[in-house]
Amino acid sequence: MSENLKQKKELNGEEAVAVTETESNEIIICPYCQKVIGKEDNLKICPNCGVPHHLECWNQHNGCSTFSCSQIRQISTKIVCKKCGNECDATQRFCPSCGIEISNMNDNLCTNCGAKIPESQHYCPSCGKKKEESKPLNMDGYSANSTITVSNGGGANKNLIVGIFIGLFVIVIVLFFVFKGCQLNGPNLKAVYDKYCSSEWAELASDGSYLKVDTNPYNEDEDDMSYSELGEDIRRSDIIKNSINKELNLPKSLGEKMGSTRALDGRQSETFDNIEVSWTYHPNQGLEVIYSKKK
Numbered sequence: 351m352s353e354n355l356k357q358k359k360e361l362n363g364e365e366a367v368a369v370t371e372t373e374s375n376e377i378i379i380c381p382y383c384q385k386v387i388g389k390e391d392n393l394k395i396c397p398n399c400g401v402p403h404h405l406e407c408w409n410q411h412n413g414c415s416t417f418s419c420s421q422i423r424q425i426s427t428k429i430v431c432k433k434c435g436n437e438c439d440a441t442q443r444f445c446p447s448c449g450i451e452i453s454n455m456n457d458n459l460c461t462n463c464g465a466k467i468p469e470s471q472h473y474c475p476s477c478g479k480k481k482e483e484s485k486p487l488n489m490d491g492y493s494a495n496s497t498i499t500v501s502n503g504g505g506a507n508k509n510l511i512v513g514i515f516i517g518l519f520v521i522v523i524v525l526f527f528v529f530k531g532c533q534l535n536g537p538n539l540k541a542v543y544d545k546y547c548s549s550e551w552a553e554l555a556s557d558g559s560y561l562k563v564d565t566n567p568y569n570e571d572e573d574d575m576s577y578s579e580l581g582e583d584i585r586r587s588d589i590i591k592n593s594i595n596k597e598l599n600l601p602k603s604l605g606e607k608m609g610s611t612r613a614l615d616g617r618q619s620e621t622f623d624n625i626e627v628s629w630t631y632h633p634n635q636g637l638e639v640i641y642s643k644k645k
Contacts, residue, residue, distance in 0.1 A: 566636025
């Protein structure tokens with residue numbers, strides 16, 4: 351550092367500043383803004399390392415900007431670039447991602463294209479984005495004990511929405527394969543047998559491939575049936591049409607067809623997605639139904 355930098359005046363009661371009086375072949379660069387310190391510029395010399403700064407740069411940085419100097423401020427200098435959203439250091443002059451000058455963040459900059467929006471205008475002259483959507487980042491107000499945090503709420507909201515959609519997509523896929531698995535395995539005829547039937551009037555295949563039910567397993571003539579036996583036959587018919595069919599997700603129309611079947615109609619059948627149903631009816635044999643899984 352040249353010895354001919356000498357103290358000249360004080361400003362607004364602040365520490366003494368100096369005006370450069372340099373030799374003609376000497377150029378002094380401010381370490382903060384990387385610009386030449388002119389002869390008439392207000393100067394602040396670091397009392398610790400002796401490196402000169404522009405007074406404005408010293409105040410903006412709240413101390414010496416030399417990296418190795420102990421006078422460097424110990425506060426968070428992380429800010430978010432208004433143009434690209436990249437995290438920057440306020441001690442840098444330009445955003446390393448998009449190149450916007452960080453000191454210009456006090457201006458009304460368009461968050462869409464980075465152009466400056468004049469005070470008298472309400473929309474960006476470059477891209478047409480509304481001025482109210484481009485609030486400037488305030489670089490003032492730093493203090494030795496303060497930190498500045500700028501959150502990118504828009505990015506967080508986008509990530510949340512994407513996460514929700516991904517979660518819903520995964521749930522739909524899982525349910526689809528569970529449903530498909532149920533279809534491939536067919537209906538659980540054993541569960542239906544255990545819930546509604548008994549060995550007296552129903553038969554379940556050992557491999558669960560079919561369920562056979564017979565409302566009149568002993569083939570008694572209706573005229574010879576007692577009231578209790580006739581009532582049992584009617585009760586079993588209701589179980590078949592209103593409970594078993596419903597448990598197997600079969601249409602209500604199937605029960606209507608079973609109830610209107612005559613002896614001379616012979617064996618009837620209906621095929622559904624994963625099950626085949628066949629039945630016959632005779633006054634002396636009752637209603638006989640076979641539920642078979644489709645292969």
